[in-house]
Amino acid sequence: MSFKKFWVIMSFICLLACNSSAVSVTDETGGQKEYLKTDFPGEKMDLSSIRLENCQSVVQLEKNLFLVSCRNPKKDSEKDYGLRLFLIEKIKGKPVIRFQSHGAGDSYYMKPSVFKNVKAEKPLIILAEAGAEFSYGIGVYLLSDLQMKYIGELDVTVNEDDTPSSAVPFTKIMQKGDELIFSFTKDLLMLQNNGEYITIPKDQIRYRYIGKRLEKTIN
């Protein structure tokens, strides 16, 4: 039985923050269509009451539900600092933090992209790409009924003009029940401890999630 037949292949739709071509659209994934168009950066939010700083990307998920990447100096420590991904709910016009991620360290930016299964309402899958001069990789989060959790890192990038760049536009997500498979449509770069990158052919790497953490498999 082929891999394709074995898995119930579902597609996820980029809601925002990534451009509409960001998701690999093929018949094999059942066909994908843009789910929602929202002006970027979405509704302007006053987050001064919760003392968030350097807010960048804002994604409006629902009327009163937002994803925002900001800094939270109150939360920073020596080992956990930098931009964080927040789930913000507006209650009676006031922002309430429902979730905040760990810090993205020395990253200059964090861009969340939101994907939704066309055949199931939840969870939403959020790919939060972060980096400085160049991309560092992608944090993966699941959101379901206001419950958000970090499941791991797609610690890969793609080579664009000799610069490690975001792999989000080349990421495919498939789901079978609670299992998620992340694969790619372009060869990837992976950073080694010596500061050099190696290239991994696109069909030789995938990440798998079965209820705990993302696990990387390289053939």
Added chain:
Amino acid sequence: MSNAAITASVGKGGVNKHQDVVTIQKLLNQNIKAIAPTPLLKADGQIGSKTISAIEAFQRKVMGIASPDGRVDPGGRTIKKLGSAETTGIAWPLKTNVIRGRKNSNTFGMVRNGGKRAHQGWDFEAKKGTAAYAVADGTVEFIKNSGDYGLQMCMSFKYKGKTYYAFYAHMQKTDVKKGDRVSVKQKIGTCGKTGNASNLPASENHLHFEIRTQFNCSTGLGGRVSPISIYGKCPLNAPVHQA
């Protein structure tokens, strides 16, 4: 140890081959501050009173020779000293040079995110509009504007006989174009917050500065060296001011 070399004597009573004279004139210019008020020499390969006076000034002021002979011989003390002082021909890219936030994570190497990510150069604190300067006599190799590094300028230069490339990123504008010859300390543009730096708060504006050993670098640290290998020190805790 310098790789500076001449094939025959230069100066008073010397053979004065054109290329050797050019070499000495350039070395003297790189040491010009040490022999002030001697004016900059035109590196034209022509021996004359200005070049000979400059040699004498160097021998007197830098080498401590009471009666200088105004001549540079191959393998002699003067050429060695001129070459060893070659670093004076290297300038810093800004008037005030200090690592952004005085943080080690803004220096070179696997220093980002607790040692998990690479940084390919030094980040110098620089407000938007701060003037940036050529670090040596050299040539503008390319100017590029791309999403990640923003507006970039890369210049080649010689240092101790080897070719290096100084790479400036996140610039606001450049005053030079590809192929231009630039002189050490010549203003080449202004710092900005282009590319991914546009996301940073104003307090973290900076010049991303690399020293490259190859024109075409790898995606990681390859083809780059820590600027400390050129400057001999890193302004991590205290700024280096350049006149």
